[in-house]
Amino acid sequence: xxxxxxxxxxxxxxxxxxxxxxxxxxxxxxEKNKNLNNxxxxxxxxxxxxxxxxxxxxTTNAVRIIFDLRNEGDKTISNQDLLLNFYHNDDIIYVYEYxxxxxxxxxxxxxxxxxxxxxxxxxxxxxxxxxxKQELVPFSITN
Numbered sequence: 001x002x003x004x005x006x007x008x009x010x011x012x013x014x015x016x017x018x019x020x021x022x023x024x025x026x027x028x029x030x031e032k033n034k035n036l037n038n039x040x041x042x043x044x045x046x047x048x049x050x051x052x053x054x055x056x057x058x059t060t061n062a063v064r065i066i067f068d069l070r071n072e073g074d075k076t077i078s079n080q081d082l083l084l085n086f087y088h089n090d091d092i093i094y095v096y097e098y099x100x101x102x103x104x105x106x107x108x109x110x111x112x113x114x115x116x117x118x119x120x121x122x123x124x125x126x127x128x129x130x131x132x133k134q135e136l137v138p139f140s141i142t143n
Contacts, residue, residue: 046080047072050127050134052110055119063115065096070108077103077129085126086117093121100129 049070056064065084071077077100086094094117103109127134 046077046130046132048129048132057119061116061118063117063119065115066110066112068108068110069100069103071103071105074105076105080129083128085128086122087124087126088121089123093117
């Protein structure tokens with residue numbers, strides 16, 4: 001083999017080595033992120049109980065909502081958005097957003113708010129927090 005062929009072969013091995021190192025770093029990085037995401041998902045599992053849900057619609061388009069939240073999980077819930085979706089069939093009519101500042105394990109809080117929208121057409125409610133959903137239908141709710 002002459003010197004020119006040896007240089008070309010060395011450059012090819014150098015480029016292949018760099019590509020292999022680069023691909024290895026990417027694979028390690030992706031696996032590490034996947035493990036971190038899996039750990040946070042299992043650790044952040046929340047158990048939220050919603051009870052005493054009441055709706056008062058004395059005035060047209062004025063809706064008073066009252067409900068209690070209880071943290072049934074082992075960890076404190078803090079800075080989490082709770083969405084209360086109001087549906088007519090499969091269409092969202094209204095969304096109420098509430099931020100849970102801090103709710104310790106086994107603690108509960110009462111949420112009371114006045115909203116303004118056409119309530120008569122509501123067919124179900126959906127509570128959403130951290131991708132967990134809980135549905136209620138109006139017929140099973142105390143008015």
